[in-house]
Amino acid sequence: MKPHAAPRLLAAATVVLVSAACAGTGSAGGETGDEQLQVTVSSYPLQYVAERVTAGRAEVDNLVPPGADSHNLDLSAQQVGRLGEADLVVHVSGLQPAVDDALEAQPPDRLVDAAPLADLDGDPHFWLDPSRMAELTRQVADAASDLDPDGAQQYTANAEELGQELTALDQEYAAALAPCAGATLVTAHEAFGYLAQRYDLQQVGISGIDPHVEPSPARLREVVDTVSGRGVRTLFFEAATSPAVAETLAQDMGVQTSVLHPVERVTEDQDYPGLMRENLSALTQGLAC
Ligand SMILES: [Zn+2]
Numbered sequence: 001m002k003p004h005a006a007p008r009l010l011a012a013a014t015v016v017l018v019s020a021a022c023a024g025t026g027s028a029g030g031e032t033g034d035e036q037l038q039v040t041v042s043s044y045p046l047q048y049v050a051e052r053v054t055a056g057r058a059e060v061d062n063l064v065p066p067g068a069d070s071h072n073l074d075l076s077a078q079q080v081g082r083l084g085e086a087d088l089v090v091h092v093s094g095l096q097p098a099v100d101d102a103l104e105a106q107p108p109d110r111l112v113d114a115a116p117l118a119d120l121d122g123d124p125h126f127w128l129d130p131s132r133m134a135e136l137t138r139q140v141a142d143a144a145s146d147l148d149p150d151g152a153q154q155y156t157a158n159a160e161e162l163g164q165e166l167t168a169l170d171q172e173y174a175a176a177l178a179p180c181a182g183a184t185l186v187t188a189h190e191a192f193g194y195l196a197q198r199y200d201l202q203q204v205g206i207s208g209i210d211p212h213v214e215p216s217p218a219r220l221r222e223v224v225d226t227v228s229g230r231g232v233r234t235l236f237f238e239a240a241t242s243p244a245v246a247e248t249l250a251q252d253m254g255v256q257t258s259v260l261h262p263v264e265r266v267t268e269d270q271d272y273p274g275l276m277r278e279n280l281s282a283l284t285q286g287l288a289c
């Protein structure tokens with residue numbers, strides 16, 4: 001929301017802490033007493049979990065600027081420096097080589113790597129399965145509690161609350177998509193593999209896992225065959241990228257288009273649960289159920 005306010009606030013907090021210590025009025029709590037945890041994350045879904053779990057006890061810094069793309073992220077020298085100063089980093093190893101390199105050169109106190117939650121080959125988009133997000137929530141709470149034991153109770157309570165919300169979201173998905181079991185989900189950005197796996201859909205990607213890769217003519221022919229062979233009614237595309245390929249394909253085949261959001265970048269009025277529910281509504285309306 002106010003990306004420039006955070007460092008200044010922290011600097012102010014540090015100054016207060018130092019002067020309190022010099023005056024001999026500092027508590028016995030030691031250096032971690034009043035100092036906020038510095039948490040750095042490498043994409044929006046990780047930011048959402050970190051902010052919900054730490055809720056005011058930490059500064060959460062997303063390496064991806066608002067509206068930017070988390071694929072192919074480049075880091076400035078300043079960002080590499082900030083990453084090196086973080087207490088806790090939450091990332092998905094393998095998604096952003098620049099982040100992996102910086103973390104290897106200068107490891108933070110604690111690292112939560114969500115890659116084990118992203119166990120489909122080459123596909124980082126685990127957050128589109130709410131049950132995997134719930135698992136991340138617990139891991140972030142554990143790491144934050146280790147670093148800031150005074151906040152452990154709060155982190156655990158926040159994680160439990162978020163975990164319950166994510167479980168409820170998962171149940172909504174399961175109930176709404178049960179009649180669609182086995183349906184084919186054709187999507188421009190192949191980001192919905194975990195969602196498809198969880199709710200028994202068959203994902204067919206047009207452009208692949210990285211949205212910047214143009215589909216080959218052979219791939220497009222396969223998609224056309226799938227659409228006609230499986231009674232697909234809708235091609236889903238991502239609002240933020242050019243829908244030209246999907247629109248042209250859809251027109252050629254006489255099917256409709258709809259938007260599925262990969263929840264990788266958000267505007268100020270969007271958040272994870274809101275976008276996930278918009279996606280669910282688009283799926284139940286667009287799939288052949
Ligand atoms: Zn993506």
